Amino acid sequence: MTLLALNKPFGTICQFSPHETRASLADWVKVPGVYPAGRLDSDSEGLLLLTDDGTLQARIAEPRHKLVKRYWAQVEGAPTEQHLEALARGVDLGDYVTRPCRAGFVEPGQALWDRTPPIRYRAAIPTTWIELSITEGKNRQVRRMTAAVGFPTLRLVRVGVGALDIFSLGLQPGESIGLSPRAPWDGVT
Incomplete structure (x- = not known):
């Protein structure tokens, strides 16, 4: 199971497929098989989590989990x-x-x-x-x-x-870091 934290830059769309006028996640993340757990509009920036695990993705993104x-x-x-x-x-x-x-x-x-x-x-x-x-x-x-x-x-x-904070991760725009998917942040494991 893979879990990444990305500081999504302004103007980047939350998809891996190429776009004619905007950067996509593929411009910043080179790990295959991961997908965003939730979305940020292209004109929003900051912490975006990506994973290859559908259950974890749902627990992060779906409002019923109240993360x-x-x-x-x-x-x-x-x-x-x-x-x-x-x-x-x-x-x-x-x-x-x-x-x-x-x-x-x-x-x-x-x-x-x-x-x-x-x-x-x-x-x-x-x-x-x-x-x-x-x-x-x-x-x-x-x-x-x-x-x-x-x-x-x-x-x-x-x-x-959850308990993850972009500043404590030390990520600048476009940077990503691997996280332990077993980390106990707000019950999401």
């Missing part, structure tokens, strides 16, 4: 504690209401790598970093949640899956 995924979102504007409380309670996105989650402010400091290309900078509009810990991971969920409370996401980085 926490942590995201840092740089949002446009200056949300308040009340906005974070609204996110934490669950947000009505029209087609579904998100599960309750954890939401808080975060200061990335030097921990976070520079993005290529950088996000747009507008002097008159502040940005704020928030951390959301969710157990669902539906299509573009974090982006939709922040937009629903009035703060569109400019940059989205998955920083953790």
